[in-house]
Amino acid sequence: MGQPKSPGRRPTASENTAMIKRNNMERLLHFYLELYSSSDDKRGKRMPGTNQDKRTTVFDRETYVKMLITIARADKHNSLPEYRFIRKQAIQLGVNYEQVLKDTDKDFEIGSQQVSRLTALRVLKDAIMIASMDGNFSLPEKQKLYTYAEKLDIPRTDVDDLETLVEQLRELDQRWKDLVAGHPDE
Secondary structure, eight states, rough: OOOOOTTOOOHHHHHHHHHHHHHHHHHHHHHHHHHHTTTTHTTOOOTTEEEEEEEOOOOOOHHHHHHHHHHHHHOOOOOHHHHHHHHHHHHHHOOOOOHHHHHTTOOOOTSOOOOHHHHHHHHHHHHHHHHHTOOOOOOHHHHHHHHHHHTOOOHHHHHHHHHHHHHHHHHHHHHHHHHHHOOOOO
């Protein structure tokens, strides 16, 4: 989406605009997640009996990519589009995707690492993006996502909020594409 059709072709102005807009929306969502993930205590989101006190406050780029790879591998229906999405995320973060893909052990367990709330929320947001790439965020996919959230100490209500944000992001993206395309009656 928004990428040139062939390796030698330069993107059109509308493709460039769409890519810039998409990147800006991702940055805005990342900023939102960072803003609201740094104040768990103030928002009353600290879950009793969890290890959130031991969390780091730093966004862990490599662990984020490893977790997305693990999530993608867990669904046998995932294919090239899902892995392209993860690769794009890794490249944008300056992570060597091919190396992390190769190094991510099949036994890598989500939740076995201490990660920041920001890292956990970003993983879950992008897991929703991956799961809904086919236009259908099914109940089994949602249940799997709740399992990941539980391992990452993220409440279900936050996962539901992320799902809403992702849907709004997609709607905004579609509105932008419609605007760039112009009106058919013009």
